[in-house]
Amino acid sequence: MVDMELKTEVADARNLDARNGVSRRDRFLIPEHNGEQALYFLGNSLGLQPRNARAHVDKVLQTWATTGVEGFFRGAEPWLQFHDTLAAKLAPVVGAQPAEVVIMNGLTVNLHLLMVSFYQPRGARNKIICEAKAFPSDQYMLETHLRQRGLDPSEIIVEVTPAEGSATITEAHILDCIHQHRDSVALVFWGGVNYYSGQLFDMENIARAAHEAGALVGFDLAHAAGNVVLRLHQWDVDFAAWCNYKYLNAGPGAVAAAFVHERYHQDATLQRMAGWWGYQKDTRFKMQKGFVPVQSAEGWGLSTPSPLLFAALAASLEIFEYVSMEELAAKGQEMSSYLISLIEGINTSAGRTIIQVLTPLGVESRGCQVSMLFQQGGLPVFEYLSQVGIYADWREPDVIRVAPAPLYNTFEEIWLLVQALEQACKKFLL
Numbered sequence: 001m002v003d004m005e006l007k008t009e010v011a012d013a014r015n016l017d018a019r020n021g022v023s024r025r026d027r028f029l030i031p032e033h034n035g036e037q038a039l040y041f042l043g044n045s046l047g048l049q050p051r052n053a054r055a056h057v058d059k060v061l062q063t064w065a066t067t068g069v070e071g072f073f074r075g076a077e078p079w080l081q082f083h084d085t086l087a088a089k090l091a092p093v094v095g096a097q098p099a100e101v102v103i104m105n106g107l108t109v110n111l112h113l114l115m116v117s118f119y120q121p122r123g124a125r126n127k128i129i130c131e132a133k134a135f136p137s138d139q140y141m142l143e144t145h146l147r148q149r150g151l152d153p154s155e156i157i158v159e160v161t162p163a164e165g166s167a168t169i170t171e172a173h174i175l176d177c178i179h180q181h182r183d184s185v186a187l188v189f190w191g192g193v194n195y196y197s198g199q200l201f202d203m204e205n206i207a208r209a210a211h212e213a214g215a216l217v218g219f220d221l222a223h224a225a226g227n228v229v230l231r232l233h234q235w236d237v238d239f240a241a242w243c244n245y246k247y248l249n250a251g252p253g254a255v256a257a258a259f260v261h262e263r264y265h266q267d268a269t270l271q272r273m274a275g276w277w278g279y280q281k282d283t284r285f286k287m288q289k290g291f292v293p294v295q296s297a298e299g300w301g302l303s304t305p306s307p308l309l310f311a312a313l314a315a316s317l318e319i320f321e322y323v324s325m326e327e328l329a330a331k332g333q334e335m336s337s338y339l340i341s342l343i344e345g346i347n348t349s350a351g352r353t354i355i356q357v358l359t360p361l362g363v364e365s366r367g368c369q370v371s372m373l374f375q376q377g378g379l380p381v382f383e384y385l386s387q388v389g390i391y392a393d394w395r396e397p398d399v400i401r402v403a404p405a406p407l408y409n410t411f412e413e414i415w416l417l418v419q420a421l422e423q424a425c426k427k428f429l430l
């Protein structure tokens with residue numbers, strides 16, 4: 001490419017950045033490579049550290065140091081109030097009422113707990129419909145959860161697979177499968193955004209189809225929360241769970257969260273695993289016999305929460321408070337569109353498909369993540385990216401995933417990424 005063209009392209013990318021008001025890049029710490037800011041495209045794996053995270057965590061350490069256990073009850077921000085303050089800020093990110101959100105545990109733990117309440121097999125109505133090749137932890141969760149309830153996973157789980165030669169599952173295929181099993185399905189359990197392909201599913205339609213078939217519906221939102229617009233309450237979803245360390249930037253091993261639709265909050269017939277932190281608040285510390293749940297999603301809580309982890313989440317949610325998910329998701333989708341168009345440019349110049357985009361091309365079916373399949377093996381390309389300070393993700397045997405996070409990545413960074421990709425393709429694949 002001649003210099004002029006390159007200059008125009010960079011200028012285009014910079015224009016896109018200038019036009020876009022959503023960036024909060026200055027509020028994050030950007031990892032460095034050789035003394036310069038690295039290109040970090042792994043917000044789908046571990047979101048970057050908000051600048052204010054340290055101050056929030058330090059404050060808890062300080063309170064602990066100076067007041068010990070009194071930190072739960074005393075001071076301007078007693079730890080006991082953290083949960084409700086944070087749930088109120090997290091709820092709009094997923095389209096929930098504050099009372100429908102509980103912040104606790106890790107994602108996989110929460111899925112097990114929610115399955116206790118919301119997988120209710122009754123006679124022949126005992127099937128679980130889910131996506132084939134779901135994230136491994138979700139597969140292990142289902143498999144072991146069913147076994148400990150005395151059920152054989154191979155008889156219960158119905159997996160919906162992508163069409164031959166495709167990484168994505170068509171909506172028609174999902175809805176068909178639900179309809180076909182309308183006499184035997186107890187639960188539809190699905191991912192909001194698939195971790196491998198980046199496919200965003202129409203959760204509203206899936207929820208409706210599940211309910212029409214007489215089943216409940218739950219979503220794993222690990223790759224959806226903070227990435228795409230969610231309206232869990234309005235879509236009438238029964239339950240959902242997500243981690244807060246991916247697009248929600250609450251730090252490694254961050255405390256996770258769950259959604260329980262309000263219609264269940266007073267339902268005393270639901271099974272659940274309980275602990276004292278889910279016990280009704282006004283009498284919790286009377287330590288009485290017999291479990292009485294809080295009448296909100298918090299009634300699914302068990303253990304003393306960690307104010308340290310809550311503090312890191314608070315730092316992150318402070319940023320989300322001033323950006324709507326509509327704006328953020330729109331920018332994320334614009335970023336993945338831009339990235340896909342530049343990748344197509346590499347294929348066009350090469351005169352053949354070197355990089356196949358696995359992520360759906362339709363903007364309504366993806367968030368910010370783009371998954372690239374390398375027809376001739378992409379490992380040297382991935383290694384090259386790492387060497388020049390680009391953080392991307394490698395999935396055996398031939399996929400590179402990148403996620404430009406709209407809060408802190410820029411269009412210019414995407415342009416630079418594709419320049420590096422093109423260099424690497426020329427070096428190793430052409």
Ligand SMILES: *Cc1c(COP(=O)(O)O)cnc(C)c1O
Nearest residue numbers: 106107108135137195220222243
């Ligand atoms: C990241 C991810 C997980 C991780 O679960 P943890 O319990 O937080 O380790 C689970 N499921 C999906 C779909 C994920 O993307």
